[in-house]
Amino acid sequence: MKVRKESSRILKPIYEGTPPPTNGYIPLSVFDKVTYDTHIAVIYAYRPPTPPNTTLELGLQKALSVYREWAGRLGKNDKGDSVILLNDEGVRFVEASVDSTLAESMPFKPSSTLLALHPSLKGVAELVQVQLTKFTCGSLAVGFTGHHLVADGHATSNFLVAWGQVCRGLEISSLPLHDRTIFSPRDLPSFEFEHEGVEFMSKKLKKDYPLVDNLVDDIVVHKVHFTLEFLAKLKAKASSMNGTDKPYSTFESLVAHLWRAITKARSLNNFETTNVRISVNGRTRLNPRVPNEYFGNLVLWALPSAKVKDLLREPLPYAAKLIHDAVAEVNNNYFKSFIDFANYKVEEEDLIPTADVDESILCPNLEVHSWLRFPFYDLDFGGGCPYIFMPSYFPTEGLMFLLPSFIGDGSIDAFIPLFQDNLASFKQICYSQDNLESLMLSYL
Known part of the structure; x- marks a missing residue:
């Protein structure tokens, strides 16, 4: 082209x-x-x-x-x-x-x-x-x-x-809220959660990335289409042991599956720790609630982690619960603790954000960006909605994007950058829970 x-x-x-x-x-x-x-x-x-x-x-x-x-x-x-x-x-x-x-x-x-x-x-x-x-x-x-x-x-x-x-000659249906000064720290700051190592890190820990062009050239971005039927079965399996009547979400179930499948495909050391960085929208979590029209950033991250051997030995519900619990913890108290910490501790302790655009290889970890609930497909210039919506090419190993498929039937497309050497193994197990579980048994 x-x-x-x-x-x-x-x-x-x-x-x-x-x-x-x-x-x-x-x-x-x-x-x-x-x-x-x-x-x-x-x-x-x-x-x-x-x-x-x-x-x-x-x-x-x-x-x-x-x-x-x-x-x-x-x-x-x-x-x-x-x-x-x-x-x-x-x-x-x-x-x-x-x-x-x-x-x-x-x-x-x-x-x-x-x-x-x-x-x-x-x-x-x-x-x-x-x-x-x-x-x-x-x-x-x-x-x-x-x-x-x-x-x-x-x-x-x-x-x-x-x-x-x-x-299309229409009025903008929801006007943006521009005020970014609404996130004030509390008079009596409370650091209820650990933010160093999650959102912030010491400048001393800032990595100087070596030249890894040969490794970056070996990264391929693989697009996976998960059908509605597959997702329904995955959700049922992930939720089969959660002990409540409320199942895990499709997102939690799919990320749990991908976390295990990619970890298996990477052939990591049994005792290595792997985590998933998951963005969490604070608009619905802060109290009082921040309007959906707020224009700016309002995201923090959940960071479920596990030893490789536990993630692969235990069944899918184990990973799903880790993800569910970590996401649930990023609640109103967590956001307000972050606001206090960012205002009172970051400068004092000379901290910098952990979000690093220079990092091109996330292994043994993953990061997932979910666009499943964003109205990207509603962009209509007058000739109808888009036939395709997708991220550009971001060859960062382990950086996943999840999007609703343009088919519009509830299926999901996942864009997953992997090393070429890990792709064949991932393809073998990403569509089949049976294949994945049999490989896990052989792993044991």
């Missing part, structure tokens, strides 16, 4: 009435500061007929007048604090074309060719970039990149839906 870039320009917000001043800023919250300092890219594909590029361009400029943060820049205020400068310097807008049909390029498989469908993520001042790529059949690919310090997946998906609404 050869993509030809035809134009690249900066788009600025278009306001109704008098534009706001451009010397303001929004301070980054403790949740913004602890997340990944990088751009995240997603790709949409639409079948014809698609609206003209000018419709998407104008709609984007109008949406930016409501979501001004995206049109700003990261910077510092006069006190040296990290902020989003509301200077309206704009976003990058690229138009491109491909001399082939979408069908000839489909299915979009997780490979480096996807990188041509959106602008580069490196050394970018703009906080949002959009690339519109037209195919000869009239289909359209929309590559979107957004800086993670500005917004998490939930907030970003709300913005994308709003962009589509504006393109």
